[in-house]
Amino acid sequence: MASKITTNKNKQSACLADRVRLMRKRLKPTGASALLVTNPCDIRYLTGFVGDDSWAVVPMRGSKVYILSDFRFEEQIQKEAPHAVVIMRKKSLAEELAGLTKRLKADKIAVQPGYVTVSLRKALAKHLGARRILAVDDGMFAQRAVKDAGEVKAIRKALSIQQQAFRETCDFIKPGLSEYEVAAYLEYRMRALGADGVSFPSIIAADANASLPHAVPGKTKIKAGGSVLIDWGAKWGGYCSDLTRVVAVGKMRPKIREIYKIVLDAQMAAIDAIGPGKRQSDIDAVARGVIQKAGYGDRFGHSLGHGIGLDIHELPVLASKVQGVLEVGQVVTVEPGIYLPGVGGVRIEDDVLVTPKGHKVLSDLPRSLESAII
Numbered sequence: 001m002a003s004k005i006t007t008n009k010n011k012q013s014a015c016l017a018d019r020v021r022l023m024r025k026r027l028k029p030t031g032a033s034a035l036l037v038t039n040p041c042d043i044r045y046l047t048g049f050v051g052d053d054s055w056a057v058v059p060m061r062g063s064k065v066y067i068l069s070d071f072r073f074e075e076q077i078q079k080e081a082p083h084a085v086v087i088m089r090k091k092s093l094a095e096e097l098a099g100l101t102k103r104l105k106a107d108k109i110a111v112q113p114g115y116v117t118v119s120l121r122k123a124l125a126k127h128l129g130a131r132r133i134l135a136v137d138d139g140m141f142a143q144r145a146v147k148d149a150g151e152v153k154a155i156r157k158a159l160s161i162q163q164q165a166f167r168e169t170c171d172f173i174k175p176g177l178s179e180y181e182v183a184a185y186l187e188y189r190m191r192a193l194g195a196d197g198v199s200f201p202s203i204i205a206a207d208a209n210a211s212l213p214h215a216v217p218g219k220t221k222i223k224a225g226g227s228v229l230i231d232w233g234a235k236w237g238g239y240c241s242d243l244t245r246v247v248a249v250g251k252m253r254p255k256i257r258e259i260y261k262i263v264l265d266a267q268m269a270a271i272d273a274i275g276p277g278k279r280q281s282d283i284d285a286v287a288r289g290v291i292q293k294a295g296y297g298d299r300f301g302h303s304l305g306h307g308i309g310l311d312i313h314e315l316p317v318l319a320s321k322v323q324g325v326l327e328v329g330q331v332v333t334v335e336p337g338i339y340l341p342g343v344g345g346v347r348i349e350d351d352v353l354v355t356p357k358g359h360k361v362l363s364d365l366p367r368s369l370e371s372a373i374i
């Protein structure tokens, strides 16, 4: 057992070192001497450390990675990021950063523009000097779009938990239960099955409520012969999964049945089109084309899908106006929908890995119309 644990740890640290190396290579042309990492997901991605109120500093030269933190996280950092050099701060983070960059002789400090508030920018300018701060595109979001084997494994684990919780929830659902109760049960089961938590607050939308793509669960009760849209996800090892299913209790109303078939056709056609080198906008167009042809083009008002990872919405985006092509190792949701105000809505969502040969659907819950009747 001990040797297996050591191997896993070595594998993990090699993988973190690869990520840091790639980051350094990407940032070299900016002329920065170090990157200040303030996005907690990126700190985790680059160092393994999961806590908050801390920063990571990655100098462009050498092989060291620094974490600026405090007493609360001392023991945790030793466990999660044994390779990082830890600085337990005595002063503010910005003051400690100024001291560290001075010791490292790091002049230009690249910051993550999306994760520096106005007040933080002020504090950095005060302690470092404004001319030393580089607001470059740190590119972490693009780097994180391509998953390594360990990341795909974590997403798969999150999926297996959320799928098991869904099966149990389908057995639990009965007429008279409120959306609140269904959400509570589903989320309780995910935690009990070992999820870190939910990827996002679950959407449980009964009947007409499902015409709101981002409906919030409420007091509405599940009816016999009614439908329920469930959009939910589990987090495991920090990684998010994200699925949507529509189920009908006993039988499915004809209108929901009609749009269910169209949405499923659209989703399957789009999944079929996924592969390395395929344009993201083309994948969106495949699904949109099916829905438009069926006469519901104006009722599919959101993009087709998004990457998932440490964040629930990552790159790449599958939408009509985006530039770019899919790459091996990206994991995207494919989630077309049709929304009819006053009637209801159908969205079907699965998580798909781009592989050298094409794609692999990571989720395996059934999606057929028959399977949707519980």
Ligand SMILES: [Mn+2]
Pocket (backbone or CB within 6 Å): 242, 243, 333, 335, 349
């Ligand atoms: Mn989604």
